[in-house]
Amino acid sequence: GAGVSQSPSNKVTEKGKDVELRCDPISGHTALYWYRQSLGQGLEFLIYFQGNSAPDKSGLPSDRFSAERTGGSVSTLTIQRTQQEDSAVYLCASSPQTGNNSPLHFGNGTRLTVT
Amino acid sequence: KNQVEQSPQSLIILEGKNCTLQCNYTVSPFSNLRWYKQDTGRGPVSLTIMTFSENTKSNGRYTATLDADTKQSSLHITASQLSDSASYICVVSGGGGSYIPTFGRGTSLIVHP
Numbered sequence: 001g002a003g004v005s006q007s008p009s010n011k012v013t014e015k016g017k018d019v020e021l022r023c024d025p026i027s028g029h030t031a032l033y034w035y036r037q038s039l040g041q042g043l044e045f046l047i048y049f050q051g052n053s054a055p056d057k058s059g060l061p062s063d064r065f066s067a068e069r070t071g072g073s074v075s076t077l078t079i080q081r082t083q084q085e086d087s088a089v090y091l092c093a094s095s096p097q098t099g100n101n102s103p104l105h106f107g108n109g110t111r112l113t114v115t
Numbered sequence: 116k117n118q119v120e121q122s123p124q125s126l127i128i129l130e131g132k133n134c135t136l137q138c139n140y141t142v143s144p145f146s147n148l149r150w151y152k153q154d155t156g157r158g159p160v161s162l163t164i165m166t167f168s169e170n171t172k173s174n175g176r177y178t179a180t181l182d183a184d185t186k187q188s189s190l191h192i193t194a195s196q197l198s199d200s201a202s203y204i205c206v207v208s209g210g211g212g213s214y215i216p217t218f219g220r221g222t223s224l225i226v227h228p
Contacts, residue, residue, distance in 0.1 A: 042220035
């Protein structure tokens with residue numbers, strides 16, 4: 001079946017502009033994660049959605065970052081007033097969340113470049 | 116604080132050789148440990164999962180070990196191939212109702228012909 005789909009695959013934006021990144025998880029997966037990966041760095045947790053529960057936003061680096069998950073499926077990560085340090089690959093992952101033993105299924109990410 | 120440390124940071128080997136990657140963690144309580152492979156420009160893909168009671172698990176040429184007492188894991192790659200060139204990430208999930216796994220920074224492996 002289809003995996004996790006992210007769009008766009010690449011995004012170049014000017015400093016100060018807002019951007020929206022989209023994630024289509026695997027159908028039926030209740031858990032959805034957003035991560036950020038800067039060049040040569042590990043994955044940095046941003047936000048976690050599980051079903052209809054309130055999201056865990058503890059990883060969001062500033063109030064310029066926000067995310068929504070509509071209808072328990074598609075998620076959008078929004079970055080307002082982008083800064084150059086926001087340049088990174090943004091990865092989305094979903095999981096059936098039948099327990100901690102379920103793997104995360106990652107998309108191929110959106111590479112964001114802020115000029 | 117939950118942490119996952121990996122070594123070496125990077126590794127270069129010749130095709131056909133074996134190598135071992137290391138992972139130390141301080142995540143507590145412990146639920147499981149996964150090794151992911153991340154090819155350049157792609158998202159990570161799970162290779163193996165180790166739970167508390169498992170010491171060794173193989174997936175083709177990949178063999179993972181876990182010592183839950185010392186909180187160490189290793190990933191051994193046998194007879195390396197050019198396609199093994201990737202970043203290998205150790206990820207530890209805790210118990211106690213937490214569903215946010217802790218990621219290591221990865222080991223970058225380059226296999227030369």
